[in-house]
Amino acid sequence: MQGIQNRSIGVFDSGLGGLTVVKELRREMPHESIVYFGDIARLPYGIKSKEQILNFSIQNTLFLLKQKVKAIVVACNSSSSAAYHFLRDHFGIPIIDVIMPAVEAAACVTHTGRVGLIATHATVASQAYERSLRKINPNLRIFSRACSLFVPVVEEGWLEDPITEQIVRRYLGGLRHKNIDTLILGCTHYPMLKASIRKVLGPRVQLIDSARPSVKKLKSILIRQGLVSKSKRKGELRVFVSDMPRNFKQVGEKFLGEKLHKVQIVRGF
Numbered sequence: 001m002q003g004i005q006n007r008s009i010g011v012f013d014s015g016l017g018g019l020t021v022v023k024e025l026r027r028e029m030p031h032e033s034i035v036y037f038g039d040i041a042r043l044p045y046g047i048k049s050k051e052q053i054l055n056f057s058i059q060n061t062l063f064l065l066k067q068k069v070k071a072i073v074v075a076c077n078s079s080s081s082a083a084y085h086f087l088r089d090h091f092g093i094p095i096i097d098v099i100m101p102a103v104e105a106a107a108c109v110t111h112t113g114r115v116g117l118i119a120t121h122a123t124v125a126s127q128a129y130e131r132s133l134r135k136i137n138p139n140l141r142i143f144s145r146a147c148s149l150f151v152p153v154v155e156e157g158w159l160e161d162p163i164t165e166q167i168v169r170r171y172l173g174g175l176r177h178k179n180i181d182t183l184i185l186g187c188t189h190y191p192m193l194k195a196s197i198r199k200v201l202g203p204r205v206q207l208i209d210s211a212r213p214s215v216k217k218l219k220s221i222l223i224r225q226g227l228v229s230k231s232k233r234k235g236e237l238r239v240f241v242s243d244m245p246r247n248f249k250q251v252g253e254k255f256l257g258e259k260l261h262k263v264q265i266v267r268g269f
């Protein structure tokens with residue numbers, strides 16, 4: 001029988017943005033196999049109600065559990081904000097969100113205690129980041145903005161386009177006057193807009209991308225629980241999606257930073 005250590009790590013997102021977390025996972029833990037589920041058929045989550053996102057997240061978790069994963073990363077910020085506590089409390093394997101790790105990283109680097117957050121409407125409305133920041137350091141101040149157009153812009157592939165810069169400027173203009181020194185990129189897609197965000201906010205604002213701290217947290221949990229893969233070979237990556245739109249491969253490979261092989265459609269989502 002296969003040892004539990006050699007089971008895959010499950011990662012899910014509303015779409016393909018969570019592949020940025022997979023990219024980091026493959027860099028940090030190359031021997032781990034990964035099963036990714038992107039719920040493209042029901043994307044976007046970021047404009048839906050908490051109840052709906054919770055339902056979707058439970059279904060995604062059940063799908064990954066059927067693939068016999070040993071741990072799950074909730075790579076979607078909207079899911080992390082609406083469903084993480086429920087998932088953590090109801091399923092018997094390690095489940096990692098992307099919010100607390102990002103908040104811990106932000107709390108470490110801020111000097112002024114003034115932290116910006118950009119995310120989807122669902123994530124901003126949930127106030128999950130505020131609650132997590134307050135737990136770590138109640139003196140930190142957080143300034144949030146929902147940036148609805150960022151996801152479609154990234155999906156369109158306009159990463160460093162004058163239009164993108166204009167859109168970024170429009171959303172982040174207000175934050176420039178808040179004297180933040182740290183900005184949490186609280187959505188899977190936003191790390192792809194780092195160049196434009198840097199141009200608008202300037203080099204003094206540190207950008208926090210949740211992929212790295214989340215993967216570090218997962219790694220420490222796997223080590224602590226004796227769940228690290230014993231394999232010496234490069235881990236496999238299997239990608240499942242609930243739909244395969246036109247530009248799926250192109251967008252996915254941008255997030256992942258490598259070729260997408262072995263993609264399967266799962267119906268019924």
Ligand code: DGL
Pocket residue numbers: 013014015017018043044045046047075076077078079120123151186187188189
């Ligand atoms: N994955 C979502 C998030 O991180 C962004 C896309 C969506 O709205 O579904 O919030």
